[in-house]
Structure formats: C-alpha cells, structure tokens
C-alpha cells in the first residue's frame with residue numbers, strides 16, 4: 001500500500017446521468033424486499049429500473065463457483081425477462097486480483113461497480129443484511145460492513161449518486177412478510193447457500209421455510225421449495241429453530 005497523489009485540473013461540473021434507479025438482484029429475501037417496496041413506487045424518481053448482478057465474490061472461487069454463478073445468472077435473467085427489468089451483469093476480477101474476505105468487504109467492492117455506472121444511476125438501493133439495531137463502527141476490519149453500511153453509504157453518496165441502505169429498519173421476518181406480498185417472487189425466491197436450487201436443508205433455507213410458515217406464505221413458494229417435505233418433517237425444522 002502507498003499514498004496516492006493525483007495531479008490534474010479541477011473540474012466541478014456534474015457528470016451527465018440518465019437518472020436511472022438500481023439495486024442488486026440475487027432473488028433472495030433482501031433483494032426481493034428492495035423490489036417489493038420500490039419496483040412500483042409512485043415517485044418516478046425512486047422507481048427501480050435496472051437490476052445489477054454483480055459478481056464480487058459471493059459465489060466463492062474456482063470451477064464450482066463459476067458453475068453456481070452461471071446457474072444463478074440464468075434464474076436472474078428469466079426473472080428480469082418475465083418482469084420487465086433491465087439486467088446489468090458485472091463479472092469482476094476483483095475477487096481474484098485482490099484476495100480479501102468477501103464477507104468483510106462486500107459493501108466496498110459492490111459500490112465500486114455502482115460507481116462505474118454513475119452515468120446511469122442517480123439512485124441505488126443496497127439491500128442490507130443487518131438491521132440498524134446491529135449498527136456499530138467498532139472493529140470494522142473484522143465485522144461484516146452490513147453492520148455499518150447505513151453510515152458507509154451516506155458517506156459514499158455524492159451530488160450525482162444517492163446510495164441507500166435498503167431495509168435496515170426491518171428484521172428478516174418483517175422483510176419476508178413484504179416479499180410474500182410481491183407475486184413476482186413466487187417462482188424465483190432463492191436463498192440457498194449450498195446449491196443453485198433451494199436445498200431446503202441449509203440454514204438459510206430452513207430459516208426461510210420457517211418464516212414463510214409463520215406468516216402463512218408457505219404455499220406461494222411451492223415451485224421453489226419442497227413444501228410437502230417441509231410439512232411432513234416439520235419437527236426436524238422446529239428442532240433446528242430450538243437449537
């Protein structure tokens with residue numbers, strides 16, 4: 001690492017911007033919550049127009065990661081085609097060039113992509129994985145930046161581009177309630193951390209099935225989860241909840 005010096009003429013003119021509105025898309029609860037609230041919002045200036053599939057390292061590394069990335073991309077392409085969203089795919093080499101823990105750096109690397117597109121976006125929603133109740137700026141080199149991206153995204157915003165931490169005031173259960181009202185999510189919800197289809201067994205799949213059950217939304221998602229298995233083995237899921 002070294003100190004960077006820039007020598008250039010100062011230009012304070014605004015960049016030209018198409019004033020579009022973006023958010024990331026993974027088809028998980030957080031990204032669908034951003035869509036549930038902002039895809040049809042009455043204020044035109046805030047209505048989401050573009051979805052960003054941004055590969056900064058969340059799929060892992062190596063051949064298995066590449067396969068997972070392609071499978072997830074195919075689902076996202078179908079979602080965008082069926083629901084009229086513009087899809088932007090960014091497959092960055094930042095994950096192989098700069099070896100760093102994705103969980104500890106995702107807000108920074110994701111915003112790198114968004115700033116590459118600042119002639120397109122005037123607003124970008126970054127779905128937060130933590131609630132504002134978890135907010136802290138202590139030990140920022142060892143904690144998930146989602147703990148403080150409410151602050152970070154305010155700091156990164158410019159006169160051209162406003163970045164919002166989306167959904168930070170809600171718990172995952174409260175977000176799931178909103179997502180269950182968003183019909184385009186029914187055939188596409190995908191939360192699995194193991195495979196491209198929902199396995200129904202990993203922690204995220206189990207948590208989501210239990211949440212959907214709690215809010216009476218289980219049957220909406222019969223095309224993306226094995227709901228019969230869940231219903232026939234509910235005790236297994238309740239034991240997981242207790243643990």
Ligand SMILES: [Zn+2]
Nearest residue numbers: 192199202205
């Ligand atoms: Zn799973």
